[in-house]
Amino acid sequence: xxxxxxxxxxxxxxxxxxxxxxxxxxxxxxxxxxxxxxxxxxxxxxxxxxxxxxxxxxxxxxxxxxxxxxxxxxxxxxxxxxxxxxxxxxxxxxxxxxxxxxxxxxxxxxxxxxxxxxxxxxxxxxxxxxxxxxxxxxxxxxxxxxxxxxxxxxxxxxxxxxxxxxxxxxxxxxxxxxxxxxxxxxxxxxxxxxxxxxxxxxxxxxxxxxxxxxxxxxxxxxxxxxxxxxxxxxxxxxxxxxxxxxxxxxxxxxxxxxxxxxxxxxxxxxxxxxxxxxxxxxxxxxxxxxxxxxxxxxxxxxxxxxxxxxxxxxxxxxxxxxxxxxxxxxxxxxxxxxxxxxxxxxxxxxxxxxxxxxxxxxxxxxxxxxxxxxxxxxxxxxxxxxxxxxxxxxxxxxxxxxxxxxxxxxxxxxxxxxxxxxxxx
Numbered sequence: 001x002x003x004x005x006x007x008x009x010x011x012x013x014x015x016x017x018x019x020x021x022x023x024x025x026x027x028x029x030x031x032x033x034x035x036x037x038x039x040x041x042x043x044x045x046x047x048x049x050x051x052x053x054x055x056x057x058x059x060x061x062x063x064x065x066x067x068x069x070x071x072x073x074x075x076x077x078x079x080x081x082x083x084x085x086x087x088x089x090x091x092x093x094x095x096x097x098x099x100x101x102x103x104x105x106x107x108x109x110x111x112x113x114x115x116x117x118x119x120x121x122x123x124x125x126x127x128x129x130x131x132x133x134x135x136x137x138x139x140x141x142x143x144x145x146x147x148x149x150x151x152x153x154x155x156x157x158x159x160x161x162x163x164x165x166x167x168x169x170x171x172x173x174x175x176x177x178x179x180x181x182x183x184x185x186x187x188x189x190x191x192x193x194x195x196x197x198x199x200x201x202x203x204x205x206x207x208x209x210x211x212x213x214x215x216x217x218x219x220x221x222x223x224x225x226x227x228x229x230x231x232x233x234x235x236x237x238x239x240x241x242x243x244x245x246x247x248x249x250x251x252x253x254x255x256x257x258x259x260x261x262x263x264x265x266x267x268x269x270x271x272x273x274x275x276x277x278x279x280x281x282x283x284x285x286x287x288x289x290x291x292x293x294x295x296x297x298x299x300x301x302x303x304x305x306x307x308x309x310x311x312x313x314x315x316x317x318x319x320x321x322x323x324x325x326x327x328x329x330x331x332x333x334x335x336x337x338x339x340x341x342x343x344x345x346x347x348x349x350x351x352x353x354x355x356x357x358x359x360x361x362x363x364x365x366x367x368x369x370x371x372x373x374x375x376x377x378x379x380x381x382x383x384x385x386x387x388x389x390x391x392x393x394x395x396x397x398x399x400x401x402x403x404x405x406x407x408x409x410x411x412x413x414x415x416x417x418x419x420x421x422x423x424x425x
Contacts, residue, residue, distance in 0.1 A: 022073075
């Protein structure tokens with residue numbers, strides 16, 4: 001009778017008994033080898049009949065990899081000559097080499113993961129330093145003061161906001177501890193500015209523009225797997241892999257739910273609010289010290305320059321192929337469509353303004369249309385209206401010959417010939 005591992009997959013012991021016997025008994029102490037599935041990704045130790053020892057997963061061990069040269073039971077050391085084996089067990093093959101080397105250090109990804117784990121281990125002890133930095137920062141004081149004026153429910157969402165600041169600043173306080181450096185790797189204004197921009201993304205739209213005037217000009221920006229500053233994307237990736245969310249994606253939902261609850265309490269009998277519960281969050285514990293937001297030396301703000309909102313516009317984009325004859329009975333009366341370098345802006349506009357299968361509401365919401373050829377913007381035109389045709393619609397407008405996007409890469413680049421979106425430039 002076939003025995004299956006929990007979840008339905010075959011046990012490695014039953015499916016590959018000969019390979020199972022190559023598992024190293026002493027080096028895998030503490031692992032229940034009899035219950036390991038054939039598709040397991042757990043890194044284990046193996047020993048070939050000659051005595052070579054190495055690490056890989058059961059899934060890798062039973063694979064018909066090229067280096068095995070047809071022998072499923074082949075030993076990595078015996079067969080794969082041009083190979084680097086890292087201390088973590090991961091390996092890299094080099095066909096151009098004839099040497100087999102075992103390295104004492106882990107591969108880059110595992111090294112980044114180990115580094116990120118040390119940072120997370122130091123996170124709780126860094127919370128006090130993070131709180132002190134916020135207490136003494138005039139940038140943070142100014143941001144909170146501006147928010148108190150502009151954001152209606154600021155007092156109620158402030159615990160969530162400050163917990164986020166402490167969480168992110170704690171990471172930056174933990175990094176120099178792990179790397180034995182004396183100071184933060186990022187200027188305070190840049191780090192706090194990145195946190196401020198993240199908070200602005202979660203706030204109601206109607207107060208964001210005013211709040212931008214409290215964000216430092218040199219603010220960084222958190223990407224999904226990237227910490228602003230001197231840190232590589234690999235460190236951000238490793239932190240995320242270990243469960244630390246750089247963007248803290250639940251933050252916006254938390255703030256929205258809190259604001260909705262406050263709105264509902266307007267009409268309740270008591271108007272009482274329950275405390276904000278951060279127990280389910282991944283924030284470090286910290287002592288909420290008495291606040292004196294004016295402690296920060298105001299002289300530091302004399303050179304403060306607010307971050308400017310980037311110009312944003314909603315646009316359509318059409319991708320033009322090479323010039324070709326128009327279909328018979330073209331609804332716009334054209335003889336040719338598509339791009340040619342010798343066309344005037346008006347001629348190119350007439351060739352490219354239709355007929356497209358855009359949604360009418362997307363056209364109405366846009367102010368410009370971009371015409372792109374070979375991934376480059378070749379024309380920008382205004383949008384003043386549209387005409388409907390059986391095959392789609394044509395856009396009404398005029399070429400904007402001096403627009404700054406002309407000659408630039410397509411800002412709405414997608415595989416589709418048509419696109420709609422917001423452009424920052």
